[in-house]
Amino acid sequence: MDKKKQAFNTKVIHAGEPDPRIEGAINVPIFQSSTFEFEGQTDYNDLKYIRLNNTPNHVALHKKLAILEGAEKALVTSSGMSAITTTLLTFLKNGDHLIANNTLYGGTADYIKNDLPDYGIEVDFIDAGDPSNWADYIKSNTKVIYVETITNPLMQIGALDKVVEFAKENNLISMIDNTLASPTLFCPIQHGFDISLHSATKYLNGHSDIVAGAIIGDDPYISMISSKLNHLGGSLDPHACFLLHRGIKTLSIRMEKQCESALIIAKFLEKHPKVSSVNYPGLSSSPSHRRAKQLLCGFGGMISFLLEGGIPAADDLISKLQIPISTASLGGVESLITRPVQTSHSLLSDEELQLAGIEKSLIRISVGIESVDDLIEDFEQALK
Ligand SMILES: *Cc1c(COP(=O)(O)O)cnc(C)c1O
Numbered sequence: 001m002d003k004k005k006q007a008f009n010t011k012v013i014h015a016g017e018p019d020p021r022i023e024g025a026i027n028v029p030i031f032q033s034s035t036f037e038f039e040g041q042t043d044y045n046d047l048k049y050i051r052l053n054n055t056p057n058h059v060a061l062h063k064k065l066a067i068l069e070g071a072e073k074a075l076v077t078s079s080g081m082s083a084i085t086t087t088l089l090t091f092l093k094n095g096d097h098l099i100a101n102n103t104l105y106g107g108t109a110d111y112i113k114n115d116l117p118d119y120g121i122e123v124d125f126i127d128a129g130d131p132s133n134w135a136d137y138i139k140s141n142t143k144v145i146y147v148e149t150i151t152n153p154l155m156q157i158g159a160l161d162k163v164v165e166f167a168k169e170n171n172l173i174s175m176i177d178n179t180l181a182s183p184t185l186f187c188p189i190q191h192g193f194d195i196s197l198h199s200a201t202k203y204l205n206g207h208s209d210i211v212a213g214a215i216i217g218d219d220p221y222i223s224m225i226s227s228k229l230n231h232l233g234g235s236l237d238p239h240a241c242f243l244l245h246r247g248i249k250t251l252s253i254r255m256e257k258q259c260e261s262a263l264i265i266a267k268f269l270e271k272h273p274k275v276s277s278v279n280y281p282g283l284s285s286s287p288s289h290r291r292a293k294q295l296l297c298g299f300g301g302m303i304s305f306l307l308e309g310g311i312p313a314a315d316d317l318i319s320k321l322q323i324p325i326s327t328a329s330l331g332g333v334e335s336l337i338t339r340p341v342q343t344s345h346s347l348l349s350d351e352e353l354q355l356a357g358i359e360k361s362l363i364r365i366s367v368g369i370e371s372v373d374d375l376i377e378d379f380e381q382a383l384k
Pocket residue numbers: 079080081082105107108148152177179180198199200201202211212213
């Protein structure tokens with residue numbers, strides 16, 4: 001069988017595995033060795049060393065991730081933020097300009113707004129859902145456009161196909177944070193993006209037990225980022241590589257279940273009299289529904305919603321729920337619930353929250369793989 005034609009569910013298990021298997025082992029063993037014997041390499045980046053991200057644990061993961069998103073190459077990093085900052089610093093120099101979506105993961109937004117100007121890099125923010133005025137922001141020094149597949153916490157989907165067109169027309173490098181979609185729902189490189197970024201801490205690993213990142217794309221981009229990463233030092237430890245590798249093997253079944261349960265929960269919440277609004281791209285009421293159907297292979301496992309009764313009602317619900325755990329982060333097998341202004345979005349000022357349309361009482365749930373009947377029953381009792 002042509003391996004390229006294999007289904008995603010087959011690829012998550014088998015793609016990129018060492019051939020032949022190492023000592024016949026079904027899993028890539030953990031190579032807990034910082035350095036490896038010199039083999040006459042002539043390029044520094046080819047010396048086998050954990051910081052250079054090229055041990056057998058890294059190599060197998062890189063192959064698997066590249067195949068899953070249909071790209072030439074991939075790189076794993078010590079965290080999602082390491083993937084994002086290393087990639088931005090590879091392509092942006094003093095005097096350059098960046099265009100980014102106006103709602104981004106809190107850490108990314110904070111880095112772009114407060115750290116990049118220290119390096120002489122300017123930024124302008126656009127609404128990725130509305131291409132009408134993007135051209136107004138183009139300058140002679142604009143180099144990069146940066147967006148996210150599904151925004152957090154409002155679960156909006158931008159005009160991603162238009163972002164790709166706009167980047168090509170204006171000779172920009174297009175970067176997309178694909179964390180919330182994962183390759184199960186969206187493969188950015190196949191859609192024409194230059195670089196796909198992940199917090200592998202979330203859906204890719206799926207078990208809330210490591211912090212990791214991934215960068216996926218074609219050469220020469222990935223080789224350039226790899227050299228930068230070797231200098232900045234954001235390498236992933238081999239043990240974390242092993243856990244990430246193991247986690248990825250269940251990505252498709254986890255994500256299928258999470259999408260299915262999230263739609264059921266979103267519909268339940270939308271009908272509940274104590275719920276005033278629900279953000280989920282799978283609902284026909286969502287302003288992103290049409291785009292989600294057109295661009296993604298599913299609607300994702302993340303929902304946000306507002307209750308009648310504001311912050312006290314939100315905190316009351318979170319404390320009464322027995323299954324979802326109250327915490328930041330997302331994409332694990334366990335359902336996680338939070339008020340983003342207390343966790344993921346606590347760096348944003350009141351003005352920034354208002355601009356982004358994020359209410360302080362907004363609740364966000366990352367749906368896990370528990371029985372959806374149990375989750376619904378839990379919401380029913382907690383909303384009483
Ligand atoms: C969590 C997250 C990040 C940051 O990833 P870390 O692994 O925590 O460094 C970046 N982007 C998105 C969308 C995230 O959810």
